[in-house]
Amino acid sequence: MILDAIFPGVFLSINGKIGLFSVVLLLGVWEVYSYWYFNNEKFLKLKFGIEKHTIDCNNLNEHIEELKKTRLDINSYDYGFGDRYDTSRYSFKRNEWKKTERDGKVHNCSASVCKAANDQPFKYLCKYFDINVSEETLSHLENALNNYLAAYQGKILLEQERDRLMQTLTDPLPSLFYKLSKSRLAKELGFEPVRLFDIDFQTYRFQYVSSGGNSSYEVSIILDMENLEKFIKYIGDKLRLRNSAKGQRALMTPQLREKIKQRDNNTCQRCWVSVKEEPNLLIEIDHITPISKGGITTEDNLQALCWRCNRTKGAKLS
Numbered sequence: 506m507i508l509d510a511i512f513p514g515v516f517l518s519i520n521g522k523i524g525l526f527s528v529v530l531l532l533g534v535w536e537v538y539s540y541w542y543f544n545n546e547k548f549l550k551l552k553f554g555i556e557k558h559t560i561d562c563n564n565l566n567e568h569i570e571e572l573k574k575t576r577l578d579i580n581s582y583d584y585g586f587g588d589r590y591d592t593s594r595y596s597f598k599r600n601e602w603k604k605t606e607r608d609g610k611v612h613n614c615s616a617s618v619c620k621a622a623n624d625q626p627f628k629y630l631c632k633y634f635d636i637n638v639s640e641e642t643l644s645h646l647e648n649a650l651n652n653y654l655a656a657y658q659g660k661i662l663l664e665q666e667r668d669r670l671m672q673t674l675t676d677p678l679p680s681l682f683y684k685l686s687k688s689r690l691a692k693e694l695g696f697e698p699v700r701l702f703d704i705d706f707q708t709y710r711f712q713y714v715s716s717g718g719n720s721s722y723e724v725s726i727i728l729d730m731e732n733l734e735k736f737i738k739y740i741g742d743k744l745r746l747r748n749s750a751k752g753q754r755a756l757m758t759p760q761l762r763e764k765i766k767q768r769d770n771n772t773c774q775r776c777w778v779s780v781k782e783e784p785n786l787l788i789e790i791d792h793i794t795p796i797s798k799g800g801i802t803t804e805d806n807l808q809a810l811c812w813r814c815n816r817t818k819g820a821k822l823s
């Protein structure tokens with residue numbers, strides 16, 4: 506027990522009500538003491554000493570949150586909406602009909618289409634959600650995967666950097682807080698909370714409801730990082746079959762990202778800061794000529810940039 510570690514021996518002599526009272530009392534004392542400590546001049550001095558780094562970490566956190574919001578933007582067709590009413594004279598049990606949704610990412614279909622979509626998700630995704638097998642679609646998918654991978658790596662690096670900074674505080678009390686309640690110490694130092702795995706991946710659904718409305722099932726295709734990578738390969742293969750002259754084009758995969766980082770020595774090609782100087786530096790992969798300006802994924806059009814330079818470049822372009 507944590508308190509036992511802090512106040513050794515106290516718990517040896519207590520039991521029953523006295524024990525409970527002591528625990529509450531100790532927690533109260535600890536809380537008051539923590540409050541006093543975090544508002545104490547000595548702690549505020551430590552906090553101020555690393556402020557520059559805290560702000561940098563918070564900026565990275567904000568940047569990662571922006572990367573996580575990347576949408577796929579791949580199905581452009583809008584079918585519009587109609588209103589459906591059950592106008593039957595008799596009270597049928599159409600429970601499942603009530604649950605059906607109409608949305609650009611839900612396709613209501615027959616049982617056989619649902620089954621086929623489960624067997625070959627990407628094929629049916631393209632067919633029923635009007636996703637064109639094109640260079641443009643591929644670029645959108647690659648951009649999303651590239652951003653999600655950067656967000657994922659960035660969060661891990663950010664957490665490591667935050668921990669490293671907290672461990673540089675040589676005062677014994679921050680070290681104790683670091684062991685007991687890392688998140689409390691981080692909060693008091695002014696770090697924004699790091700949310701690790703909450704990317705809202707785009708999901709497409711095939712939904713079947715029987716004509717009587719009593720039975721139903723659905724197939725969900727979540728375009729998470731693993732599926733996105735497979736989808737990119739699928740679209741890439743289809744495009745190559747149609748147009749073999751584009752053999753130079755590479756696919757943005759985790760392997761290609763690592764290859765470019767290695768080629769550029771994990772060094773930002775704009776400000777030349779590298780992971781040697783900043784071990785927890787997030788290096789991103791940038792299209793030199795942006796996709797929006799017709800740039801494609803070829804090795805010569807890719808470079809390693811630190812997140813700060815990539816963010817500045819992105820802001821200038823938009």
Ligand SMILES: [Zn+2]
Pocket residue numbers: 773774775776777778810811812813814815
């Ligand atoms: Zn840079």
